[in-house]
Amino acid sequence: MTDVVPWLETEQTPFLLIDQQRFLRNVERLQQRISALGCQLRPHLKTLRSIDAAGYLLPDLSSPATVSTLAEAEAFADAGYSNLLYAVGISANKLSRVRALLERGVQLHILLDSITQAEAVVDYGRNHGVSFSVFIEIDCDDHRGGLPPHSALIGRIAQLLHDNGMIVTGVMSHSGGSYSATTTAEIAQAAAQECAAIRLAAEQIRELGIDCPILSVGSTPTAHFAEDLSNITEVRAGVYTTFDLVMYNLGVCTLSDIAMSVVTTIIGHNAEKNWVLVDAGWMALSRDRGTASQNQDFGYGLVCDRNGVPLDNVCVTKVNQEHGVIALPDSRTVQDFPIGTQLRVLPNHACATAAMHQHYVVETTQHQREIWPRILGW
Numbered sequence: 583m584t585d586v587v588p589w590l591e592t593e594q595t596p597f598l599l600i601d602q603q604r605f606l607r608n609v610e611r612l613q614q615r616i617s618a619l620g621c622q623l624r625p626h627l628k629t630l631r632s633i634d635a636a637g638y639l640l641p642d643l644s645s646p647a648t649v650s651t652l653a654e655a656e657a658f659a660d661a662g663y664s665n666l667l668y669a670v671g672i673s674a675n676k677l678s679r680v681r682a683l684l685e686r687g688v689q690l691h692i693l694l695d696s697i698t699q700a701e702a703v704v705d706y707g708r709n710h711g712v713s714f715s716v717f718i719e720i721d722c723d724d725h726r727g728g729l730p731p732h733s734a735l736i737g738r739i740a741q742l743l744h745d746n747g748m749i750v751t752g753v754m755s756h757s758g759g760s761y762s763a764t765t766t767a768e769i770a771q772a773a774a775q776e777c778a779a780i781r782l783a784a785e786q787i788r789e790l791g792i793d794c795p796i797l798s799v800g801s802t803p804t805a806h807f808a809e810d811l812s813n814i815t816e817v818r819a820g821v822y823t824t825f826d827l828v829m830y831n832l833g834v835c836t837l838s839d840i841a842m843s844v845v846t847t848i849i850g851h852n853a854e855k856n857w858v859l860v861d862a863g864w865m866a867l868s869r870d871r872g873t874a875s876q877n878q879d880f881g882y883g884l885v886c887d888r889n890g891v892p893l894d895n896v897c898v899t900k901v902n903q904e905h906g907v908i909a910l911p912d913s914r915t916v917q918d919f920p921i922g923t924q925l926r927v928l929p930n931h932a933c934a935t936a937a938m939h940q941h942y943v944v945e946t947t948q949h950q951r952e953i954w955p956r957i958l959g960w
Contacts, residue, residue: 848925
């Protein structure tokens with residue numbers, strides 16, 4: 583883009599802007615890659631949490647999708663989507679909401695990784711005549727939750743669920759460790775490790791005579807660098823739709839692939855410190871500092887000019903609630919940034935930045951304006 587679209591200059595800042603052309607390109611890129619590997623994509627809808635966005639990610643209303651909150655599950659169910667994996671460990675106090683969705687005909691799968699959770703699911707299911715569809719979470723890299731793939735608890739949990747009328751639909755893992763990779767070869771290795779772990783876990787369940795039909799893996803880095811998805815049923819990824827600076831540092835995307843930015847206005851200068859002040863603070867950008875531990879630290883976001891062209895070594899270096907500070911490099915002065923000028927800030931972590939906004943302004947492929955509301959709450 584070389585010239586600012588007129589409506590962009592009059593939009594109230596700060597606001598979150600989605601470049602629809604880049605968004606669509608990112609979506610198609612991963613869809614084609616996973617299909618070429620003989621697998622199915624189960625997009626994680628948590629990044630944008632938008633009914634409008636989902637229409638581009640899911641071929642039809644019965645396509646598999648992933649959510650991170652029951653609020654998302656309810657909103658997507660209201661929109662007609664019927665195959666949803668709630669990919670956060672279940673707690674007993676949420677089972678009534680799961681049951682309500684099941685009674686509406688939604689195929690909602692829940693996730694757990696402990697005997698305690700399984701017992702709660704069994705108890706509720708017995709008391710209310712519900713047969714829950716369950717995924718068992720597998721820890722493939724000691725990153726977060728889940729059971730090690732060789733753990734005997736996997737079989738015990740599967741047997742408990744199966745014997746009490748619950749459905750062991752699958753096993754699921756998340757290669758969160760791939761976010762710490764320093765090379766794309768390490769990401770590919772993380773993908774191979776995740777697939778091996780999930781195959782081993784499923785084999786343990788199947789040896790008990792329990793079906794376990796779905797093997798689900800995923801993260802945006804590993805989805806883009808996995809080389810062998812044989813016997814894997816589906817791949818989950820979320821931030822691939824817009825990408826962000828963490829993904830750029832990992833080598834998963836280029837800066838020109840990042841489809842999300844926060845548009846902000848310059849509201850002041852501190853010439854003595856060579857600072858530029860903008861109207862986007864942490865309430866617009868988030869406090870996420872995901873690039874701080876990577877090879878290139880972008881502060882609270884990489885600054886672009888009003889057309890979206892990245893500025894070398896210009897980052898948001900400090901944030902207050904509604905103010906952002908850009909401490910300029912020695913090669914720049916505040917005179918280069920007139921008060922009233924719009925800038926764009928690329929996010930460290932797209933999910934965190936999107937969460938700060940109730941809706942997104944979308945520049946369509948025809949350079950028109952759309953508004954995509956965000957699903958809020960839990």
